[in-house]
Amino acid sequence: MEKSAYKIHIIGAGISGLITAQILENHGYHPTIIEASATVGGRVKSDLVDGYTLDHGFQVLLTSYPAAKKYLDYKALDLQKLLPGATIFKHGKAQTIGDPLRNISLLFSTLRSSIGTFSDKLKILKLNTLLKKKKITAIFKTEEKTTLQYLKDFGFSNEIIKDFFTPFFSGIFLETELETSSRMFEFVYKMFGDGLAVIPKNGMQAIPNQLKNNLKSTTFKFNSLVKEVKDKHIILEDGHTLQSHITIIATDASPLISNLKNQETQWKSCDTLYFETEKSAINKPLIGLLADEDALINNIFYHTSVATLNKKSKGLLSVTVIKNHQLEENAFIKKVVAELYSKCAIKDVTFLRRYQIKKALPMLTNLQYEISSTETKLKSTIFLAGDQLLNGSLNAAMIAGERAAMGVIQSLEDGLIVDELTSEYSS
Known part of the structure; x- marks a missing residue:
C-alpha cells in the first residue's frame, strides 16, 4: 500500500497533534486530524475581543525549550521578550526583583528590595549556576520531592518562599x-535561566497557527467530537464512523477507550480575567505577583507592556486566579477588581472576558522528560501523544507528538499493520 493511502487519524489539533502530523508528513504519510473545536491549538489558543488579543489563560513560551527551538520559527513569530524578574505586591507596596546578570536595569531595584534576605539572593545565584550546569536528563533522573521541600532543603528563607517562589x-x-x-x-527554572520568556506579537495562538501552516498533506476535520476509539475505527458523537488503520490520541485518552476509564487524567484548573485599563501599575514587561496570603489573585500581567497587534491605546491586563473559590461570576469579578485596587493600586478597569480553564494542566507524578516511540503504543493500531505522557509543558507536548509519530512509522515500516479495513464502516 502507498504511504499516502493509509488512513491515519490524529485526535486533537493541539501542539502535540500538530507535531505528530508534521512528522508523519515528513515521512510521506497523509494524516487526518480530528478536532472537537473550530480551531487548532488545544490549550494554546487566543481570541480577538474588542480589538485585543486574549490568550486562553496567561501563557508564555520559554525560548530555551529544546523541542520548541527545533519546530518553531522564532523570527516569524515576532516574539516579544519579558524581563527576567517580577514586580511583587505586598501590603500595598510594589517591589521589583530580577536577575541583574541578564538585565542590568534590574540591578538597583533588586538590591534595594526587601524581598528575601541577602543570603537568599546569594542562594538564587548559586541555584542559577547549579542548574545552568545540570543537564535536563540528569534533572529527570533526580529523586523527586515537592518543590516546597526542595526550596527548604536548599536553604531559602520562609519569607522568600512565601513572597516570591510561591x-x-x-x-x-x-x-x-x-x-x-x-x-x-x-x-522550568533552568529553562527560564537558559533563555527568555516570550509572547508572540499576535498572541499564543500564533504558535499552533504556524505549525498548522507548515502542514501540506494533512486533512482537518474541525467541530468533530470523538465518542470512542476502537481498533480499526473511530466513532464520532454525531454517529458517524471513520475507518482508521491507525489512530493517535493526542489528548486525554481515558474517556475514549473503554479499558482506560479507570485511568482518567486529573487536571489542574485556573481562572483568567482580562481588563482594559487606563494606566499601567507596572511600566516594564514584568509579571506582577501578589504575595499577601489573603489575596485571591495570584499574578497579573500587562500584555500591552510588549508590542502587540492591538489597535487601542489603553492597557490590557490579565489577572490569574489559582485558588479555589465558590463565588458566582459577578461577585468574583467584583472581588478581583477590589483586590486590584487595594493591593496593587490599580483602578479604572473595564472587564472584558473571563476564561474558566478547567483542564489547564495535567496533574502528574513521576515526571519524565523523554518517552520512547514504543511506549506511545497502546495497541497495535492505537498510539498516544500529549504532554500528559511526560511533564505537562509545551516542550513535552512536542516530544510526545514526535515519539508517537515515530512509533506509527516504525510499525508501518515493520509491516505490523494489516492493510485491509472492513467495508462495514464508512470513510
Missing part, C-alpha cells in the same frame, strides 16, 4: 502549595 511558581504549576515535583521546578 506566587511565581503557583502561576506556572497552577497549585498554591508547591506540591509539584522538584523535577519540574528544576526544569
Whole structure:
C-alpha cells in the first residue's frame, strides 16, 4: 500500500497533534486530524475581543525549550521578550526583583528590595549556576520531592518562599502549595535561566497557527467530537464512523477507550480575567505577583507592556486566579477588581472576558522528560501523544507528538499493520 493511502487519524489539533502530523508528513504519510473545536491549538489558543488579543489563560513560551527551538520559527513569530524578574505586591507596596546578570536595569531595584534576605539572593545565584550546569536528563533522573521541600532543603528563607517562589511558581504549576515535583521546578527554572520568556506579537495562538501552516498533506476535520476509539475505527458523537488503520490520541485518552476509564487524567484548573485599563501599575514587561496570603489573585500581567497587534491605546491586563473559590461570576469579578485596587493600586478597569480553564494542566507524578516511540503504543493500531505522557509543558507536548509519530512509522515500516479495513464502516 502507498504511504499516502493509509488512513491515519490524529485526535486533537493541539501542539502535540500538530507535531505528530508534521512528522508523519515528513515521512510521506497523509494524516487526518480530528478536532472537537473550530480551531487548532488545544490549550494554546487566543481570541480577538474588542480589538485585543486574549490568550486562553496567561501563557508564555520559554525560548530555551529544546523541542520548541527545533519546530518553531522564532523570527516569524515576532516574539516579544519579558524581563527576567517580577514586580511583587505586598501590603500595598510594589517591589521589583530580577536577575541583574541578564538585565542590568534590574540591578538597583533588586538590591534595594526587601524581598528575601541577602543570603537568599546569594542562594538564587548559586541555584542559577547549579542548574545552568545540570543537564535536563540528569534533572529527570533526580529523586523527586515537592518543590516546597526542595526550596527548604536548599536553604531559602520562609519569607522568600512565601513572597516570591510561591506566587511565581503557583502561576506556572497552577497549585498554591508547591506540591509539584522538584523535577519540574528544576526544569522550568533552568529553562527560564537558559533563555527568555516570550509572547508572540499576535498572541499564543500564533504558535499552533504556524505549525498548522507548515502542514501540506494533512486533512482537518474541525467541530468533530470523538465518542470512542476502537481498533480499526473511530466513532464520532454525531454517529458517524471513520475507518482508521491507525489512530493517535493526542489528548486525554481515558474517556475514549473503554479499558482506560479507570485511568482518567486529573487536571489542574485556573481562572483568567482580562481588563482594559487606563494606566499601567507596572511600566516594564514584568509579571506582577501578589504575595499577601489573603489575596485571591495570584499574578497579573500587562500584555500591552510588549508590542502587540492591538489597535487601542489603553492597557490590557490579565489577572490569574489559582485558588479555589465558590463565588458566582459577578461577585468574583467584583472581588478581583477590589483586590486590584487595594493591593496593587490599580483602578479604572473595564472587564472584558473571563476564561474558566478547567483542564489547564495535567496533574502528574513521576515526571519524565523523554518517552520512547514504543511506549506511545497502546495497541497495535492505537498510539498516544500529549504532554500528559511526560511533564505537562509545551516542550513535552512536542516530544510526545514526535515519539508517537515515530512509533506509527516504525510499525508501518515493520509491516505490523494489516492493510485491509472492513467495508462495514464508512470513510
